[in-house]
Amino acid sequence: MAGLVTVFVLAGLRQDDKARVRERTALLASLRAREAVMAQALVTTNDEQDTLKHLVSGDFTPLHRSFGLKLHDGFGFEFVYITDARGNVIYSSERGQQNQLHAFSWIRPAIQRALAEGQKAALSGVVASQDAAGLMVARPFDEKVEGLDVAQPLVAITVDVIDPDFLRMVGGPASLDDVELIQHPHGGERKPGVFVPNLYDGSEAELVWRSTQPGSRMLWGLMPAAVVLTSLLAVLFLVLMVRARRMAAALIASEAKARALAARDYLTGLLNRGAFIEALDAAIAGRRNGETLALLFVDLDDFKEINDRAGHAAGDDLLRAVARRLEEALGEGTLVARFGGDEFVAALRCREDGDLDRVVERLFRMLEPPVLLEQGGELGVSASVGAARVPQDAATGADLMRLADVALYKAKADGAGLFRLFEPGFEQAQIRRRHVEAELAAALDKGEIKLVYQPQVDVESERIVGFEVLARWDHPIRGRILPGEFMPVAESSRLMGRFDTYVLRLALVEARALPGVTLSVNMSALNLRNGAIFQTVAEALAETGFDPARLEIEITESAILDAAGDTQAALEKLRDMGVRLALDDFGTGHASLVHVRRFPITKLKIDKSFILNLGTDRDASAIVEYVVRLGRSLGITLTAEGVETREQLRFLRAFGAQQAQGYLFAPPLPLVAAAAMLERQQAAAHGVAAPDAAGGAGVPEASAVSRQPS
Known part of the structure; x- marks a missing residue:
């Protein structure tokens, strides 16, 4: 409350200060306006030639009638004089009476001071002595006249006595009351004022008045309300103090409980x-x-x-x-x-x-x-x-x-x-992992990641219908590194998105050498979960000009299970572009064909762990047969991974699987070998022997390709 009162008091005092500044300005302006009226009156009533003629002839009666009386009767100026340049009176009119000099004794010093200083000081201003006070305006004659033995130029002077009527007239335009003129201002408590030069003795006089003080009036108006509010606050404070004493014990007790709660996990109650x-x-x-x-x-x-x-x-x-x-x-x-x-x-x-x-x-x-x-x-x-x-x-x-x-x-x-x-070796393993991550990032920059291509064949004809793209790391020191060593590092770091983009774009560029077949590229679950898969694939297709209908994106079962609504929308946009979608390693996770039907999946790749036991494990054979039949009923292509024997291929044909992939047909091949294998197949289809990679005649059978790992 004290702070609020202080703010109000300061605001009120500031408002009073602003009001006093406005009042000073207005009063001075009113005084200057009165001087201007007096100066204009001298100009309009004083015909210099006529006045000088009367002065030379000594005929003062018409001069008094046309000059002194006009200023007194018409404008109310009490004193009118004409003096020489030294202040000696040639003509005088006091209160309309000619040749009167009763008041000239207190006016003379001001006239002499003004004439002595010439242009250095104004020939108008306040004259205040012990006897009287007035506002004087003096105007030198422009012309000099022969025949007068006086110092020239002559000066016409008029004085308006400063009395209560004059002060009310000057204070009226400024809306000021009780305006006073003080000849010798003194310190101490006093009204607001403005200092003006006193032409009588060169000192300062002061005009004072009763200020309106709007800020103070506002404060006095608010004071009763402030007193009441302060009283209410005091009572409220006392009540709160009494309650605070009663609550102190409860607060102390609850503080320990609050500290305990702040240290606990909100869900389990354990420490945080x-x-x-x-x-x-x-x-x-x-x-x-x-x-x-x-x-x-x-x-x-x-x-x-x-x-x-x-x-x-x-x-x-x-x-x-x-x-x-x-x-x-x-x-x-x-x-x-x-x-x-x-x-x-x-x-x-x-x-x-x-x-x-x-x-x-x-x-x-x-x-x-x-x-x-x-x-x-x-x-x-x-x-x-x-x-x-x-x-x-x-x-x-x-x-x-x-x-x-x-x-x-x-x-x-x-x-x-x-x-x-x-164990100390655990930390070394993490250090090695971070080292591999740094090297893998550099390998992407340097182009050390190479691609190999494993054929996907039609089960009935054993003709190549596509290639799956697989990544290999050709390390400058350690040689070729297989995905099992570096892919877990990429998947657990922020490199996976960058790695997928690199492999996809490189595959689309190299696949120009593999015409007429599909290209299967694996994409990580990370790209699927964060919704980046559509943008990644669309930009790569646009940059390389690859036909979307030839591209097949492989995603895993776990990625499907973790997918949200945004993921489904991204996959549907890919399908609308013509891109095919394959579900890799089907059967190893928790996905079912019910989940598959939610997404635009065009192919299921049966995991090689089931294919390996075909013919030896009845459960494996039953699972593969069931998945193939159900997939065919839904219009989904089935591709068996890891086919290594003719016996496995025979079972797949019997079950109705459409495609197979594995070392029975070819291992992952470099691009040149894959292209040569595809070229031999196309040449065989036209009955022409195509040259093999070594320059000799190739054989049409796909199984003739070396099956050693690359």
């Missing part, structure tokens, strides 16, 4: 990341000599798929159940936290060498039973666990967490539901 890290650092600092502190990173396997398949509510139920089982398995005194998503962390003290193994074994045992969901049903759960220890592996909390994360990564890389305790 910040609270756990703080507690871990304290536990490491308080560790006794010879005591081991183990840190466990627990990550649920395939949690994203569970979440997508069963819904987020079921995923939340699963996380809460896992949190309870972790606390129960690890026991009291163990720090357990959820870092986010499906990542749990625990820290426990181990006094004996086997403590950690026993705890992990109990943890896996507790996680085995399915989790019962609140909305009905149950979910199975498994987890991968990585661990590191203080002081064996690390000395600080940050290093301990980093190494436990490395161990978890190793556990997940080796398979689901595994435990790995950190």
Whole structure:
């Protein structure tokens, strides 16, 4: 309230200051206007030639009638004089009476001062003495006259007495009341004023008045309301103080509860990341000599798929159940936290060498039973666990967490539901992985990624109908590197999108040497999930001019399962362009033909694990036969991968599969060999022997091509 009052007071004072400035300006303007009227009156009433003629002849009566009386009676100017250049009076009229000099005693100093200073000072202004005060205007004659023995030029002077009527007249245009003239202003409390030069003695006089003070009036108007409001606020403050004293105890009690809640994960009630890290650092600092502190990173396997398949509510139920089982398995005194998503962390003290193994074994045992969901049903759960220890592996909390994360990564890389305790070689593996990632990025820049082409043949005629594009890395030092070594690195890094684009564009350029057949190019699930697949393919086709009808994009089952609405729209746009879509490794994941029908799939590629057991495993044969028949009924082409024997090909023909691919026909071939193989087939179709890659006559059978891996 004090601050508010201060603001209002300052605003009011500022408003008063502005009002005083306006009033000063208006009063000075009114005074100058009066001087202008007096100067104009001198000009209009004073005919210099006539006046000089009367002065020379000494005939002052007509001069008084035409000059002095006119200024007095017509304009109300009390005193009129004509003096020589030294201020000596030649003609005078005071209050209409000729030859009167009663007031000239207090006017003379001003006249003499004005004439002595000449052009340096105005010949008009305020004259104020102890006897009287007036506004004087003097105007020198333009002409000089012979016959007068006086100092020339002559000067016509008129004075308007400053009395209450004059002050009201001057203050009227400025809307000012109680205007006064003070000859010798003094300090102390006084009204607003404006200083004007006093021609009487060269000092300053002051015009003062009663200011309107709009700001002060506003403040006085608001003061009662301010007093009432202040009183109400004071009462309210006292009430709040009384309540605050009563609430103090409750606030102190709730503060501890708030701190505890701030340190907890909202879903599971476990510690959150910040609270756990703080507690871990304290536990490491308080560790006794010879005591081991183990840190466990627990990550649920395939949690994203569970979440997508069963819904987020079921995923939340699963996380809460896992949190309870972790606390129960690890026991009291163990720090357990959820870092986010499906990542749990625990820290426990181990006094004996086997403590950690026993705890992990109990943890896996507790996680085995399915989790019962609140909305009905149950979910199975498994987890991968990585661990590191203080002081064996690390000395600080940050290093301990980093190494436990490395161990978890190793556990997940080796398979689901595994435990790995950190070993120095794990970190070296991650360093190597990062090194491979950097080298792979450089390989894309340098064009070290090469393409090979494996034929896809018609099962009945064994004629080539297409080629699948496969990538190989020709490392300058390590030689040729197969995809199994570098593709996991690309998929887990940000290189996958760039890698797919590189392979697709290079394949479309090289495929000009493979006319008349389709070209199958694999695209990663990453490109499918982020919706970039349509733009990537469309730009590559536009840049290379490749026929979209000859292009077949291969995607995996897992990519289909993770696909959202945007993905389906992107695939349908590709289909509308004429691009074909194949589902690779069908049968290895969880996709079914029901899922397949949601997307514009034109081909299913049956995984080679089923083809390998054809003729030896009745279940494998039954599965392949069922998939082929059902696919044909839906109008979807079936391609069998990994065909290596004639017996497998015979079964595929019997089942009705349309296409096959494998070492029975040819391994992945360099572009030159693939083109030569296609050329031999085309030549055989026309009954002409085409030269082989070595320059000799080729054989028409596709199986005559070397089947050694490339």
